[in-house]
Amino acid sequence: QEPLLDVKNLHVSFKTHGGEVKAVRGVSFSLEKGETLAIVGESGCGKSATSLAVMGLIPEPPGRITEGVISFKGRDMVKMSPKQKRRIQGVNLSMIFQDPMTALNPTLTIGSQLTEGIVHQKKATKTQARDKAMEMLALVGISNPEERMKQYPHQFSGGMRQRIVIAMALICEPDLIIADEPTTALDVTIQAQILELFNKIQKETDVAIIMITHDLGVVAKVADRIAVMYAGKIVELGAKRDIFYRSGHPYTQALLNSVVRLDLPSDTLRPINGAPPDLFLPPAGCAFSQRCPFAMEVCEHVQPPTTTLDAHHAVDCWLLDKRAVENRQRVENLQ
Ligand code: SF4
């Protein structure tokens, strides 16, 4: 059986005054029904561009998918007309952003915003739409849905607004939700509640989720699998336990080490020194080589190949390649 989503060798570029930024440089991953994939990385690593591409929302121009396949339920979205894409967006695919106010209209009641989508797309009656909206509000943990439907966005707290946005995303029963830093703007307690909510929704609806985040704490709470992105590429992809307990890539390890561990004294925090490379002119070799404590000669010149550690764990790093490591030892012995 084919996966729900199958992304192969995706490349996305953006034209800017300074030239063309190669934001996504050959990303491949797949997603099954009911699964949560977290895409993690620093800002500018290409995680948002990847998710916008999957949503069919890359602004063209200045953006462009220059290569690759985004197969959603067996159909390549890259080849679809704007009209075909629009039919899928909002029905099969939903997106949740960091700031719920970008998705809510301040001048309309919650009820009319919730029902708008279904009345439009699924030709439900007003009453059916209202029932569905109340059901969704209850699902996302908003009590008194009947009363709340009559209220406006400003009458809700930030966390409640994000719950409403999640209800809106779910109302057309999508196959896939992409959530881009959905809890970053919320305080820690509310954040935990919203992440719990994602887990609950998934158990009840079997929706697949792509969670875009820079926060490994978020990842730990919701992900089944994790893709670590750096400089436009996925450098490591694996099940949650692979990434947290047996990560094979120095960048993943640096990310894990940089997490503030509340159980340790603060001087054990090890941030990653340096900055990611310029994506106007991506490096010939490993993009992490300037910051990597294990960098070898070959790393600077040749792209690291993908090593598959087990069925679902893949790492792009020369350290896992016997040829490179043996060669390095020889070079060091000679010096
Ligand atoms: Fe470090 Fe080389 Fe691995 Fe890149 S390929 S992460 S530079 S060891």
Ligand code: MG
């Ligand atoms: Mg989950």
